[in-house]
Amino acid sequence: MKKLIRLILKLVRTAVIAGVVGFVLTFTIYMTNAENKLIYDYVRPFLTKHYDKQARDRRI
Amino acid sequence: MKKEIISFIDQKLQKYDPVWMAENGAGGQRTRYRDDGSGIARYREWRGVEDTFQDYVSWLKNVGYMGAMVAKDPVKIMKGIWEYRWMGSFLGSFAFVDRIFEGYRGRELDIANIHGNAIVRILTLRIGLILHNDARLGGGEMTDKMIGLDETIPPLFTAGFPTLNAEPMQTMPEFVVCDVDQHLDPYYIDVAESYGLAPDVCSRCSAETGVAIDDAFPVFGKLVLSTNQPCNASEATSMFQRRRFHQKGIEDYPFVFAMQHNTKNGNDYSKEELRQAIQKIEEVYGVKYDWDALFKAAKNMNHQNRIELEKWEIFATPYSPLSGISESLYKLVEWALVNGHDAYFNEVDDKVIEILRQAVRDQYLPYKGKTRHRAFLWGPSAMYYTDFPTWTQNCWGINIVLNMDSTMGHNMINTEDPEQALTDLALFSEKGVMRHHAVGGWDNVNAVWEWAKRLNCDMVICNDNVACKGMNGVHALLEEQAEAFGFHFLFLPHDLEDCRTIPRAEIRKAVNDYMSIVMGEEPLDPTLVDFDDAEAW
Numbered sequence: 001m002k003k004l005i006r007l008i009l010k011l012v013r014t015a016v017i018a019g020v021v022g023f024v025l026t027f028t029i030y031m032t033n034a035e036n037k038l039i040y041d042y043v044r045p046f047l048t049k050h051y052d053k054q055a056r057d058r059r060i
Numbered sequence: 061m062k063k064e065i066i067s068f069i070d071q072k073l074q075k076y077d078p079v080w081m082a083e084n085g086a087g088g089q090r091t092r093y094r095d096d097g098s099g100i101a102r103y104r105e106w107r108g109v110e111d112t113f114q115d116y117v118s119w120l121k122n123v124g125y126m127g128a129m130v131a132k133d134p135v136k137i138m139k140g141i142w143e144y145r146w147m148g149s150f151l152g153s154f155a156f157v158d159r160i161f162e163g164y165r166g167r168e169l170d171i172a173n174i175h176g177n178a179i180v181r182i183l184t185l186r187i188g189l190i191l192h193n194d195a196r197l198g199g200g201e202m203t204d205k206m207i208g209l210d211e212t213i214p215p216l217f218t219a220g221f222p223t224l225n226a227e228p229m230q231t232m233p234e235f236v237v238c239d240v241d242q243h244l245d246p247y248y249i250d251v252a253e254s255y256g257l258a259p260d261v262c263s264r265c266s267a268e269t270g271v272a273i274d275d276a277f278p279v280f281g282k283l284v285l286s287t288n289q290p291c292n293a294s295e296a297t298s299m300f301q302r303r304r305f306h307q308k309g310i311e312d313y314p315f316v317f318a319m320q321h322n323t324k325n326g327n328d329y330s331k332e333e334l335r336q337a338i339q340k341i342e343e344v345y346g347v348k349y350d351w352d353a354l355f356k357a358a359k360n361m362n363h364q365n366r367i368e369l370e371k372w373e374i375f376a377t378p379y380s381p382l383s384g385i386s387e388s389l390y391k392l393v394e395w396a397l398v399n400g401h402d403a404y405f406n407e408v409d410d411k412v413i414e415i416l417r418q419a420v421r422d423q424y425l426p427y428k429g430k431t432r433h434r435a436f437l438w439g440p441s442a443m444y445y446t447d448f449p450t451w452t453q454n455c456w457g458i459n460i461v462l463n464m465d466s467t468m469g470h471n472m473i474n475t476e477d478p479e480q481a482l483t484d485l486a487l488f489s490e491k492g493v494m495r496h497h498a499v500g501g502w503d504n505v506n507a508v509w510e511w512a513k514r515l516n517c518d519m520v521i522c523n524d525n526v527a528c529k530g531m532n533g534v535h536a537l538l539e540e541q542a543e544a545f546g547f548h549f550l551f552l553p554h555d556l557e558d559c560r561t562i563p564r565a566e567i568r569k570a571v572n573d574y575m576s577i578v579m580g581e582e583p584l585d586p587t588l589v590d591f592d593d594a595e596a597w
Contacts, residue, residue: 026123030116033101036155040100040597047141047148057275058255060303 066109076106078585079163079428088587089162089454099596104158111165118173122157122180129184133192136200140191144276146233149241150187152597153180156240159596160385160447163454167381167419168426171412175390178408182398187232189225194278195308207341208284208305210298211235213315214469214489216399217334219357220349221341229284229301231397233271235264235443238557239389241597242444242564245557248274262527263558264443265297272297272304279308283344285315285337290495291530313340321490321500331486351478358473358481361400365470367409374416375461376515378434381419381426382412384449388441388463395468396493430584432457433548436512438464439523439531440494442554445564452521455568455588456575461515464508464523468496498531505534509545519548521571525556550574564593 029035074080082088092101106112130137141147157180161172193200202225209215211228218226228235238245245263248270253259255273257266271277284305286298302312315337318326338349368391374380375387398405419426431453437460442448449460469491474480490500497504512520522538525531535551542549552570555561572589575581583589 026120027116030119031104033104033158036100036152036158039151040098040155043151044148047151050142051145051148058251058273060273060300060307 070108073106074108077108078105079107079165082585082587088585090587090591093591095592097592097595099159099593100155101158105162107165107169111169114169115161115173118177119154119157121177122154125177125180125184126153129188132188136191136194136197137188139197140187140194140278143197144233144278145247145274146237146244146271146276147187147191149237149244149597152241155597156446160389160450162447162450163427164386164450165428166426167415167424168383168386171382171415172386174408174412175386178405179390179393181404182393182402183232183236186227186397190227190232190278190280193280196279199280203280204282205345206281207345208281208310210285210287210289210294210315211396212289212294212493212495213285213287214396214399214492215401216357216361216473216488217338217354217485218341219401220338220351220354221345221347222350222353223347224341224345227280228397229277230268230271233276233278234267234557236393238267238443239446242559243597245270245444246560248276249558260527261296262291262293262525263556263561265293267557268297269300272301275304277301277304279310281310283311283313283341285313285340287315287317288319289317289492291499291528311344313337317490319500321487321495322503327483327486327490330490331482334482334486334489351481354481355475357400358475359400360403360406362472362475363406364394364400364409365472367413368470370413371416372462372515374420377420378431378516379420379422379424379426380416380461381424382416383426383462384453384460385446388437388449388460388466389446391463391466391468392493427453427457427459430457431459432581433519434459434461434515434517435519435521436460436462436464436508436515436517437521437523438508438511439498440465440525440528440556441523442525442552442559442562442564442567443557444559445554445567448564448567451568451588452571454585455583456571456581457584458519458521458571458575460521461517462511464497464511465493467511468492498528502534505531505538506541508538509541509547512547513545517547519550522549522551524551524553526553526561527555548579565590 078089078091081091092103094100094102107115157176164172191197193202193206195203205224207218207224207226208229209226211230215226234245245267248267249263251270251274252266257269286302288295305312316333318329320326342349394405435458452458452460469488471484471487473484473488497507508520520542550570552567553562554567
């Protein structure tokens with residue numbers, strides 16, 4: 001029984017820590033607009049370079 | 061206690077709230093943006109504790125919808141991003157949601173985020189489905205059971221084929237994505253023009269043609285229903301697109317609506333066309349039309365339209381926290397893409413109408429009571445400036461109460477008699493996107509004044525798509541009518557999907573000039589009057 005209680009407490013503690021860390025992390029990304037900066041400054045320029053190199057079949 | 065803590069934090073942090081900054085001469089919405097024209101904010105909008113947290117939760121939901129889309133079939137999604145330029149543009153979706161709801165607070169923000177989440181949910185579901193079944197990327201279990209529809213054909217009638225799935229062909233590669241990224245469609249327009257096509261046509265049709273020439277349509281289904289909706293430029297682009305579909309082994313069937321759609325003859329003609337389109341699908345896919353399945357979806361659509369009619373009554377009051385892009389974008393997606401196929405949208409409508417009813421009971425004044433003018437937005441809007449109504453409210457206090465497209469087909473569909481249902485569906489389909497008032501005779505165009513009066517507007521803003529030959533002919537007539545009826549009136553020049561011809565800044569300038577020179581008013585937020593967003597998505 002004690003083992004079970006200890007396990008439940010451990011699970012609750014892990015869930016709380018994961019929740020707090022998750023909140024801090026995602027709220028920081030949200031407030032600093034980090035995902036948009038990353039996409040605009042790095043991901044899209046990389047993809048655009050790739051799209052510009054594509055050979056497309058334009059015969060219709 | 062909780063209230064006191066929140067109020068304490070709000071007071072300490074209010075200097076970061078752009079609305080407070082504008083009110084107190086300490087900056088405004090553009091203060092938090094980078095000054096490189098990218099439209100990327102250095103940090104997100106601080107809206108006070110409760111609204112910021114609410115917006116954060118909504119953002120998390122959108123992250124969840126996108127994560128779920130990728131998790132369902134990560135390989136196809138990655139292949140799709142690698143294959144299709146337009147998929148790269150969808151990466152701007154988070155910034156898109158931010159900019160269209162900028163400055164929203166309280167109940168306006170509540171509804172906007174409910175709508176925003178519903179839009180992101182349905183778009184991620186549909187993109188996931190399309191890419192999973194795209195024959196170019198390997199295909200899936202539904203590849204041969206999908207029907208391609210021209211995006212201007214309302215898909216409600218396809219609910220009678222419950223084992224098949226109808227997808228609008230152009231919505232993802234060209235239409236909705238132009239809302240998200242203003243720089244995508246100019247690429248496809250250039251492809252069409254470099255092929256030797258005329259550069260002075262409607263940019264929507266030109267962009268669709270460019271997608272076809274660039275071989276950038278996803279490949280699925282055995283049949284595509286092309287159409288003449290909403291106008292004659294669409295007939296031309298349909299002819300180019302069918303060549304590409306034929307190359308992919310997909311048959312094309314022209315589903316032609318009556319152009320003069322306010323007459324019984326016109327309705328009879330469209331009804332017959334609808335009947336023949338159903339027969340064609342039965343023949344190609346070897347399935348029988350299921351009227352009960354149609355009636356089930358029609359009930360969803362009727363439910364949506366009943367609520368829509370009640371919304372219009374509320375929009376006529378000064379107490380509606382639903383207006384501008386929060387209203388029109390949701391309506392466009394719910395009507396043109398969902399069209400009775402997804403009961404989730406009925407739940408969203410039920411939730412939102414409750415908020416609206418409560419707002420009327422409370423005599424709630426939206427936008428902190430800063431609305432100075434109530435405007436009806438007429439004509440198809442610039443797709444590359446979706447956040448225009450947000451800007452008009454934040455900068456000049458012009459509340460776009462309703463948009464022309466939001467008045468699309470709202471007749472009820474009979475859910476018992478197939479013959480009557482076909483008649484109702486024909487009328488419903490004729491009153492489709494960009495077609496209800498811009499095509500089909502002078503009475504349709506001229507209905508703007510009745511709408512503006514009905515919704516207690518003092519201003520009419522008429523979108524002037526410079527490449528639309530049809531509407532170019534009615535300029536002077538509308539100006540005369542505006543004067544006669546006593547509305548503040550301005551034309552808003554734009555090039556629908558080509559942001560280079562008339563950039564967002566020029567659209568703003570048309571309003572700025574009118575508001576400062578003709579109306580002699582001062583902006584609510586001076587940082588919004590003139591700014592550079594040329595390189596923004």
